[in-house]
Amino acid sequence: MPALTQAEVLRIIGGSEGQTPDYFLGRVVYATFDPEGQLVVVDQGNGEVRFFDREGRFLFKIGRKGMGPGEFDQPAYVAFDSRGWLYVLEEGRARLHRFRPEGAGFALVQTYNLHSQLQASPLGWCLLADTLYVYTSAVQEHPLFHVLTLDGVVVRTFGKQDVYPPEALPKGFAPFFLEARLYCDPYGSGLMLAYRYLPVLEYYTTSGNRRWRVRIDGAPIVAYRSVAEGRLQPALRAQGYRLRNLWTLPSGRVLIHLVYQAQRSERPLAAETIATYVFWLDPVQRQWGWQKVTFPFFRLYAWQGRYAVGISPESELPHVALFRIPETTEGT
Numbered sequence: 001m002p003a004l005t006q007a008e009v010l011r012i013i014g015g016s017e018g019q020t021p022d023y024f025l026g027r028v029v030y031a032t033f034d035p036e037g038q039l040v041v042v043d044q045g046n047g048e049v050r051f052f053d054r055e056g057r058f059l060f061k062i063g064r065k066g067m068g069p070g071e072f073d074q075p076a077y078v079a080f081d082s083r084g085w086l087y088v089l090e091e092g093r094a095r096l097h098r099f100r101p102e103g104a105g106f107a108l109v110q111t112y113n114l115h116s117q118l119q120a121s122p123l124g125w126c127l128l129a130d131t132l133y134v135y136t137s138a139v140q141e142h143p144l145f146h147v148l149t150l151d152g153v154v155v156r157t158f159g160k161q162d163v164y165p166p167e168a169l170p171k172g173f174a175p176f177f178l179e180a181r182l183y184c185d186p187y188g189s190g191l192m193l194a195y196r197y198l199p200v201l202e203y204y205t206t207s208g209n210r211r212w213r214v215r216i217d218g219a220p221i222v223a224y225r226s227v228a229e230g231r232l233q234p235a236l237r238a239q240g241y242r243l244r245n246l247w248t249l250p251s252g253r254v255l256i257h258l259v260y261q262a263q264r265s266e267r268p269l270a271a272e273t274i275a276t277y278v279f280w281l282d283p284v285q286r287q288w289g290w291q292k293v294t295f296p297f298f299r300l301y302a303w304q305g306r307y308a309v310g311i312s313p314e315s316e317l318p319h320v321a322l323f324r325i326p327e328t329t330e331g332t
Helices: none
Strands: 008-013 028-033 039-043 048-052 058-062 075-080 086-090 095-102 105-113 124-128 131-135 143-148 154-160 180-185 190-195 200-205 210-215 222-226 232-236 239-248 254-264 267-282 287-293 299-304 307-311 320-324
Touching (some): 028 075, 028 299, 039 320, 048 075, 058 105, 131 190, 222 239, 239 299, 299 320
Parallel strands (some): 124 180
Antiparallel strands (some): 028 039, 075 086, 086 095, 095 105, 143 154, 180 190, 190 200, 222 232, 239 254, 267 287
16 A cells, blocks of 8 residues: 555645635645646535645635535535536535636536435435436435436436334444445446444445445444433444545546544543555456555545545645655555
8 A cells, every 4th residue: 555655745735824814724624636637625614625736835715605506505515527617515505516618717507406306315416427326315215316417307216225224223323333434436437325323335336336345344433322311322332443434546446545543541532553464456357455554634525646635634624735645546
């Protein structure tokens, strides 16, 4: 894993006090590169999408906090189609904003409200080959994915939650335990689900077929216990893992970034990291491998060639960091 462990932090944006408001970030939930290689940061705290160049200089922003067209309440994901048009997707209210390039920035084309078509709350989004895939529900009677055109029209659905049937849930085990986090595979045009409270990963092709399902040994550090009147209360196990991220490589390998943590006795809901691991999975050969690592990043959102964007442990303030990877990750 030398390519990722030797990644170099080039610059941190938003991690220093005393910067101008354009560099003050509220709650970063996603970051990526645009077709020109510029950094795009989704700031859910301020309801904005901000653009920076590779030198970390602020360029422009779109959106503001609000519920009107082109305004963002809970922006969660951005992507670009083959024409370079920008799509901003919101959680909760299931809104899709489409922008066209105009001058040095973008102009709003249309805002779609998708909630009536989805009939469920969106939990994740992927834009692959000019088609939008929305992960919508973990409830058994709902399909996992809705497939939409870029005009916001649902054309088909697929997938069914069958990892753990709701009727088989133990007492005090709420349905939200079956919710997963969606990761996009731009190389294989696939969709990966990582169940947060079950050690299960699944991979679906965009045609609707489940290609594989694997389980991770061990248990997550976060647990819940049943308290009065059937309510659930968060708690920590003595030890367990926390999933940081998943990535795919052009070869089809999947990298799984896990930290193993232990509960700190003086603070019941605080945990400290014992070790950091990367597991790699070759689903075709059905082979696993792993390595204990030290990473210069807390989370990677995306990479483009030898550059990656994510969160660095060097700053405790809301920020994004630009990393340079010294060699191709294909050799990891």
